[in-house]
Amino acid sequence: MGYWLDPARTIAIEGSAFFVQGNSGSISQAPTTARTSTFVNTTPDVFVGLFDDTTTTSVTNAVISDQFYGADANFRMRTPLFASLPNFDVMFGLRYAALSERLTADVNSVSSHIFQPGLGLPKAFDFTNSSTGTGSFTIRNDFIGPQFGFNAEKHWGPFWVGNESKLAVGAMIEQVSVSGSTDNSIAPTTTRRLAGIPITVNAGTPLVTETGGPPAFGLFAQGDRIKTVFAVVPSGTITLGYDFTDTWSLILAYNYIYLSSVGRVGDQVTSPADIRQSGFFAQGITLGAKAQF
Numbered sequence: 001m002g003y004w005l006d007p008a009r010t011i012a013i014e015g016s017a018f019f020v021q022g023n024s025g026s027i028s029q030a031p032t033t034a035r036t037s038t039f040v041n042t043t044p045d046v047f048v049g050l051f052d053d054t055t056t057t058s059v060t061n062a063v064i065s066d067q068f069y070g071a072d073a074n075f076r077m078r079t080p081l082f083a084s085l086p087n088f089d090v091m092f093g094l095r096y097a098a099l100s101e102r103l104t105a106d107v108n109s110v111s112s113h114i115f116q117p118g119l120g121l122p123k124a125f126d127f128t129n130s131s132t133g134t135g136s137f138t139i140r141n142d143f144i145g146p147q148f149g150f151n152a153e154k155h156w157g158p159f160w161v162g163n164e165s166k167l168a169v170g171a172m173i174e175q176v177s178v179s180g181s182t183d184n185s186i187a188p189t190t191t192r193r194l195a196g197i198p199i200t201v202n203a204g205t206p207l208v209t210e211t212g213g214p215p216a217f218g219l220f221a222q223g224d225r226i227k228t229v230f231a232v233v234p235s236g237t238i239t240l241g242y243d244f245t246d247t248w249s250l251i252l253a254y255n256y257i258y259l260s261s262v263g264r265v266g267d268q269v270t271s272p273a274d275i276r277q278s279g280f281f282a283q284g285i286t287l288g289a290k291a292q293f
């Protein structure tokens with residue numbers, strides 16, 4: 001929406017805003033299993049297996065939701081005839097844009113410590129620990145900075161084509177936050193010696209239950225962090241229009257905006273200490289009306 005400050009329509013103040021929201025729906029992942037075996041070197045070139053550690057982890061009810069929104073305000077000035085275009089405006093102002101993404105999931109993990117049958121140890125020495133947790137992993141990107149640009153229109157009677165391009169430069173503030181809880185069921189253990197070798201075995205006492213602990217398991221086992229980087233945000237609109245009156249027009253427009261440096265939630269899963277950068281491009285089609293006062 002724009003507002004002309006003088007009757008000759010050479011100076012104006014304009015502003016715009018947008019909001020987009022998405023949701024991936026519930027996603028579940030097939031369980032993954034990791035296994036390690038521990039051996040002891042009893043004599044040269046002779047290795048005896050002691051125990052196997054096996055961990056199976058599954059992720060269920062994973063949902064990614066996102067919001068992308070922003071606004072800008074500009075001072076616009078019409079220039080004299082430029083390249084045979086009767087309407088050519090230059091503008092400068094301020095741009096704000098925000099991208100927020102959130103990943104929530106339930107995570108289950110079972111870890112077993114099983115001794116090799118050849119050792120002849122009682123099965124009671126084996127033990128299993130389990131964990132069940134839920135977590136939320138959120139990253140928010142906030143950009144603010146000055147922008148400049150131009151708008152050019154070419155008219156053929158009531159029909160016209162317009163091209164508006166803007167470029168903003170400024171600071172992108174990125175914030176990662178993690179929340180959730182984990183319930184652990186842990187088997188108490190004790191240390192025994194097998195042929196002089198200390199080994200950890202089941203103590204034979206009831207399981208210890210820990211409720212409401214911090215979020216865990218890979219992508220949730222991370223702390224909150226914040227980072228500020230330089231970013232460039234070009235945006236633009238290509239418009240086909242038809243003027244009903246001097247004030248109102250029917251328009252069909254292609255819109256785009258690009259954020260050069262943002263943190264995406266998927267990029268942070270394997271980056272517990274830093275915030276990884278990537279670009280973000282959004283585009284769309286607009287059908288509506290335009291008013292100039």
